[in-house]
Each structure stands twice: as C-alpha cells, then as structure tokens.
Amino acid sequence: MSQGSTTPSDFESTFQKYQTGMEIILEGAKAETGKTPKEVIWTKNKAKLYHYEPTAENEFPVPILLVYALINRPYVLDLMPGNSLVEYLVGRGFDVYMLDWGTPGDEDKHLSFEHYVLDYIPQAVRKLLKHSHAEEFTLMGYCMGGTMTAMYAALFPGKPLRNLLLLTAPIDFTPDEMGLFGLWTSEKYFNPDRIVEAFGNVPGDFIDTGNRMVKPVTNYVGSYVTMWDRILQGKSMDTWLAMNKWVNDGVPFPGEAFRQWIREFYQQNKLVKGAIKLRGRQVDLAHITCPLLSIAGKKDHICTLPQAEAIMHLVSSQDKEFYTLDAGHVGLLTGSDAKRGLWPKLDSWLELRSK
Amino acid sequence: MTKEEKPEEPADSNVWKKSMDGDKETSLDPYGLYRAWLKSVGEAQEQIKPSSMKMFDLKEVWQQWFEATTAAWQSAAEKGADPLGLTTQWSEMMEEARAKISAEGTIAADPFTLFKQWYDATSETWSKAVGDIIGSDRFMQMASQFLESYTSFARTFHRASEEYFSNLQLPTRSDIARVAELVINVEEKVDQLDLAFEGLEDTYAQSTTSEAIAGLAGRLDGVENKLDVLPAVLQKLATVERLEMRLDRVENRLDQLLLALEKIEATPQAVRSTNSTRKSPGPRSGSTKGQAGKAKV
Numbered sequence: 001m002s003q004g005s006t007t008p009s010d011f012e013s014t015f016q017k018y019q020t021g022m023e024i025i026l027e028g029a030k031a032e033t034g035k036t037p038k039e040v041i042w043t044k045n046k047a048k049l050y051h052y053e054p055t056a057e058n059e060f061p062v063p064i065l066l067v068y069a070l071i072n073r074p075y076v077l078d079l080m081p082g083n084s085l086v087e088y089l090v091g092r093g094f095d096v097y098m099l100d101w102g103t104p105g106d107e108d109k110h111l112s113f114e115h116y117v118l119d120y121i122p123q124a125v126r127k128l129l130k131h132s133h134a135e136e137f138t139l140m141g142y143c144m145g146g147t148m149t150a151m152y153a154a155l156f157p158g159k160p161l162r163n164l165l166l167l168t169a170p171i172d173f174t175p176d177e178m179g180l181f182g183l184w185t186s187e188k189y190f191n192p193d194r195i196v197e198a199f200g201n202v203p204g205d206f207i208d209t210g211n212r213m214v215k216p217v218t219n220y221v222g223s224y225v226t227m228w229d230r231i232l233q234g235k236s237m238d239t240w241l242a243m244n245k246w247v248n249d250g251v252p253f254p255g256e257a258f259r260q261w262i263r264e265f266y267q268q269n270k271l272v273k274g275a276i277k278l279r280g281r282q283v284d285l286a287h288i289t290c291p292l293l294s295i296a297g298k299k300d301h302i303c304t305l306p307q308a309e310a311i312m313h314l315v316s317s318q319d320k321e322f323y324t325l326d327a328g329h330v331g332l333l334t335g336s337d338a339k340r341g342l343w344p345k346l347d348s349w350l351e352l353r354s355k
Numbered sequence: 356m357t358k359e360e361k362p363e364e365p366a367d368s369n370v371w372k373k374s375m376d377g378d379k380e381t382s383l384d385p386y387g388l389y390r391a392w393l394k395s396v397g398e399a400q401e402q403i404k405p406s407s408m409k410m411f412d413l414k415e416v417w418q419q420w421f422e423a424t425t426a427a428w429q430s431a432a433e434k435g436a437d438p439l440g441l442t443t444q445w446s447e448m449m450e451e452a453r454a455k456i457s458a459e460g461t462i463a464a465d466p467f468t469l470f471k472q473w474y475d476a477t478s479e480t481w482s483k484a485v486g487d488i489i490g491s492d493r494f495m496q497m498a499s500q501f502l503e504s505y506t507s508f509a510r511t512f513h514r515a516s517e518e519y520f521s522n523l524q525l526p527t528r529s530d531i532a533r534v535a536e537l538v539i540n541v542e543e544k545v546d547q548l549d550l551a552f553e554g555l556e557d558t559y560a561q562s563t564t565s566e567a568i569a570g571l572a573g574r575l576d577g578v579e580n581k582l583d584v585l586p587a588v589l590q591k592l593a594t595v596e597r598l599e600m601r602l603d604r605v606e607n608r609l610d611q612l613l614l615a616l617e618k619i620e621a622t623p624q625a626v627r628s629t630n631s632t633r634k635s636p637g638p639r640s641g642s643t644k645g646q647a648g649k650a651k652v
C-alpha cells in the first residue's frame with residue numbers, strides 16, 4: 001500500500017474488509033463448532049454424556065471421560081474439524097466420552113459441588129462403563145472440571161478409575177499465586193452472597209468479564225486487532241471465529257456452586273488443606289493413588305502454574321508428572337501449538353496407560 | 356438546475372444521511388442501523404470509483420487527529436474527571452505512540468494498519484498501566500462499591516418485578532423455575548428408579564451367573580468322578596475277558612476230551628478202560644455225569 005497517499009481501489013478493498021469486520025463485531029462470530037460425530041448416551045437434568053463415534057479401530061480398552069468446567073461451553077475441546085482435541089483422540093483410537101453440564105436455568109441455582117461430584121460424575125461413570133463394557137476408565141478434567149475430577153478421584157479412589165489427567169486445573173488458591181484473581185476475590189472486596197442473592201445464577205457475562213479483565217487490553221482490544229489484521233491480510237478467519245464464538249458463549253454459573261467456588265476455594269483455600277467436605281465426606285487429595293498427569297500453561301493467567309502444580313505434592317500416586325507448555329489457558333487446547341505440544345503429549349502418556 | 360446537474364454530495368455525508376432514512380429494515384431489524392450504514396458505504400464506494408479522488412497527506416491528517424484527541428483527554432483530566440489517573444496515562448501514551456509512529460517515518464494509508472501500528476507501539480505500556488490500576492486497592496474499593504450498588508439495584512428491581520407481575524396474575528420467571536424444579540424432581544425419581552433397576556439387573560445377572568457356574572462346576576465334578584471310576588471298571592472288564600478266555604480254553608479242552616472219549620467208547624477195550632477212568636471224580640461233575648449217563652446207556 002502506498003504511504004501517505006491513497007487510491008480509489010485501496011478504498012474499495014478497505015471498505016469490503018471493513019464491512020466483514022463490522023459484521024463480526026456487531027453480529028458476533030459465526031462458526032461451525034463441535035462437529036465430531038457423537039451421540040447422547042445419558043442425560044440428567046441439563047447435563048449430557050456424549051460418546052464420540054470411533055473413526056479408527058479402538059486400540060485401547062480404557063475409555064476416556066472428559067469433564068468440562070461450569071464456565072462457558074465444552075465445545076472448546078472439540079472446536080472445529082482439524083483443530084479439535086476430541087477429534088484427535090478419537091482418530092488415535094481412543095474411546096472418548098464427554099460430560100457436558102449444559103446451560104443451567106433459574107431452577108438450578110441450588111446445584112452445588114456436592115451434586116456435581118457425588119451425583120453427576122459417578123452416574124456418568126456408571127453409564128460410561130456400561131456403554132463401553134470397560135472395567136476401568138481415564139478421567140480428564142479441564143480447568144474447573146479438573147478441580148472437580150480431582151475431588152472425585154479423592155472420594156472414589158481405586159477401580160474403576162485407572163488414570164487422572166488434569167488440564168490447567170487450579171488446586172491451590174493461595175492469593176499470592178493467583179495474580180489478579182487473588183485480589184479480586186478477596187473477602188475484603190468480594191462477597192459472593194450478594195451476587196447470588198441478586199441474580200440466583202451468576203450471569204455468563206459476569207464471569208466472562210471477570211476472566212477478560214485479567215488481561216483487559218489483550219482481550220478487549222488485542223483480540224480485535226488480530227481480527228482486523230487477519231482480515232486485511234486475507235488470512236483464514238476460521239479459528240479466530242470459532243474461538244471468538246466460544247469466548248462470547250458464556251453460560252450462567254449455578255448460584256450455590258459459585259458461592260462455594262469463591263468462598264471455599266478462592267477465599268478459604270480449603271482444597272489443599274483437606275478441609276472441603278461434600279455431604280460430610282472429606283476430600284483428601286492424598287487418597288489419589290492412580291497415575292496422574294497435570295498439564296499447565298506458562299502464560300495462563302486464569303490458572304497459574306503454582307495453582308496447578310500444587311496437586312503434585314498432595315497426591316499419593318507413584319506415577320505422577322507435571323508438564324508445562326508455553327501457552328495460555330485456552331491456547332493450550334487448540335491451534336498449531338496444541339498440535340505440536342498438548343496433543344502428542346496426551347497421546348504418548350495415555351498410550352502407555354490405557355492397555 | 357436539472358437532476359443530472361445537481362452537484363454530488365460528499366460520499367461520507369450520503370452514508371450517514373441514507374442510514375438515517377429510517378426505512379422498514381431499520382425499524383424492524385435491531386441491526387438495521389448499521390446494516391443501512393454498511394449499505395450506504397457500498398454505495399459510497401461506487402461514487403468514489405469513477406471520481407478522480409484527490410491524493411491527500413495521511414501523515415498530516417493523523418497528526419491533526421492525535422492533537423485533537425490528546426487535547427480532549429487532557430482537558431478532561433484537568434477538569435478532575437479522572438480519579439484513577441487513567442486519562443492522564445492515556446494522554447501520555449498517545450504522545451508516546453505519536454512519537455514512535457512518527458519516528459518510523461511511514462504511516463499506513465488505511466486506518467486499520469495505522470491502528471495496528473498504534474496498538475503494537477502502545478499495547479505493552481497500556482497493558483501495564485491498566486494492570487497497575489485494576490490491581491490497586493483504590494480500584495477494588497470503587498469496584499466493590501459499584502458491585503454493591505448494582506446488586507442492590509438488581510435485587511430491588513427483581514423483587515419489584517415479581518410483585519408487579521404477581522399482581523397482574525401473570526407467571527414470573529420464579530414461577531416457571533418452580534415448575535421446572537418439579538419436572539427435575541420427577542426426573543430425579545425416574546433416575547433413582549433407573550438406578551435401582553440397574554442394580555437389580557446387575558444383582559440378578561450376578562446371582563444367575565453364580566448359580567450357573569456352581570451348577571457347571573458340580574456337573575464337571577461328576578464327570579471327573581466318573582472318569583476316575585472308568586479305569587477301574589476297564590481293568591475289571593479286562594480281568595473278566597481274561598477269565599472268559601480261560602474258560603473258553605477249558606471248554607475247548609473238555610470238548611476235545613469228549614471227542615476222545617467217544618472214540619474210545621467205539622472200541623470194547625476202550626469201554627473198559629473208560630469204566631475204570633469213571634471211578635475217579637472229574638472237575639466238571641455235570642459234564643462227567645452226562646458222559647457217565649451216556650456210558651451206562
């Protein structure tokens with residue numbers, strides 16, 4: 001492009017690109033996501049258990065259960081064809097299941113971690129084992145889903161749980177290790193009861209704003225600078241659109257679970273102290289004895305490295321590994337870095353432990 | 356002045372004018388305003404194409420824009436509308452960005468490339484500045500107060516709406532949620548039944564399997580016992596066979612003896628000799644008696 005001057009043809013091209021960008025900004029990103037073929041094999045309230053149709057010969061008798069967080073939607077694990085963790089695992093011959101919590105309604109505001117860890121996950125496990133005719137399974141949790149699966153593993157150690165795999169799962173909530181979240185969620189400034197009393201379920205936008213505000217310039221400006229840059233350079237927009245759709249696709253956080261999450265985890269850091277009790281049952285991570293792989297991103301501001309690494313010192317597993325990648329909270333899952341980093345790591349680790 | 360002679364309006368003014376015409380699309384579509392605007396942009400392109408657009412100096416234009424913008428922010432800061440010092444920092448950064456971009460000596464023709472230049476030049480500083488602000492106690496106090504006011508308002512508004520719709524005898528979200536809760540409770544009971552049936556199924560399948568295995572094991576034991584007995588039986592059978600063979604041999608010999616006796620009876624000396632032989636008892640008395648009987652005759 002000429003410098004300091006412009007021509008009509010430049011303007012024409014710029015207008016067209018501007019139109020494309022404005023449509024994305026005003027109407028929201030549209031992308032085909034979660035396309036790996038699957039079937040629903042069990043439902044409970046809003047939750048669904050998916051089984052992904054195998055595309056390769058099932059080489060491993062130990063199926064994998066993916067457990068997602070209560071924030072946003074789980075299709076980030078199956079973002080789009082060619083850029084999907086689920087698609088990759090299925091293609092490698094693993095039998096993959098995923099627990100989707102669904103979108104809670106006002107009637108679900110009382111749902112707590114007791115419900116999720118003691119009712120939903122165990123029932124989903126039963127259905128999975130029955131459906132797959134397997135005797136054992138691998139549990140893989142992402143983000144808060146990782147915290148939940150760690151609690152499940154502590155409460156239901158031994159068979160049928162064969163392996164535990166945590167992706168960017170916060171375990172230690174010491175304020176100094178949490179960056180800005182440590183300050184924002186401190187008891188001094190933040191009272192979760194007020195939010196829950198006002199809204200019932202915490203709106204998805206509220207959670208989304210909190211997560212974005214950790215890196216406001218990058219998330220509110222940088223993301224769109226990238227968008228314009230890609231549009232102007234005529235680069236593919238598929239991944240950007242899919243990711244942007246996911247980022248803006250928040251779901252409400254069930255009120256009671258939010259109250260617990262902030263109070264007992266962020267403010268009181270009860271999990272590492274072994275002080276979390278679910279229906280009177282103490283969650284002691286030392287009860288975890290199965291093989292454990294915990295993966296975290298060095299650029300992750302939502303679950304920092306020390307938060308994820310803490311579990312390594314708390315479990316009793318002999319076979320345990322903490323693996324770090326040069327990625328952020330979501331970038332770790334998708335894109336070219338994930339294809340080179342996370343996916344092969346998961347494959348090699350699981351291959352040895354799924355026979 | 357004829358229609359054709361009417362002087363062309365500037366493209367940009369047309370864009371806004373047409374977008375504000377308020378046609379049906381605008382009023383029905385929530386995005387109507389910007390759609391109309393984009394449509395007008397397209398038309399503006401058509402106007403620009405044939406016209407001989409004058410070249411203009413972008414550097415000068417952007418210099419002017421920077422000056423105008425920074426002046427506005429500075430003015431706002433001076434009026435005291437900047438409790439967090441955000442505006443002051445912004446103004447400083449704008450100056451810094453202008454210096455950086457000017458130093459490069461090149462300014463992109465399109466606004467987006469220029470904006471990217473600006474972003475690349477400032478994002479790091481800006482991120483740090485914002486990070487410092489939102490990580491400060493002062494900001495948190497303000498945010499906390501805002502959140503408290505907002506949640507109080509939301510709670511009050513929610514309660515008022517509930518009462519209003521209740522008075523109008525209209526169902527509210529809470530009413531619908533209550534119905535949904537009932538449905539979920541029913542579903543929960545169905546789940547429990549399903550779980551109980553599954554448990555029964557498993558138990559039944561398990562007990563059936565145990566019984567079947569026990570039965571099979573019993574039958575297998577029986578077969579094994581029978582197999583254990585078989586060699587002994589077979590051994591007995593061999594003994595019996597051997598005895599039978601020996602009996603056969605004895606019988607054959609007796610037959611031979613009988614033949615020999617018959618031959619002897621055929622001659623008188625032989626008869627005498629036979630009579631003397633009859634005086635001594637033989638092992639098979641029956642046969643001997645028979646022979647004796649025959650001899651008497």
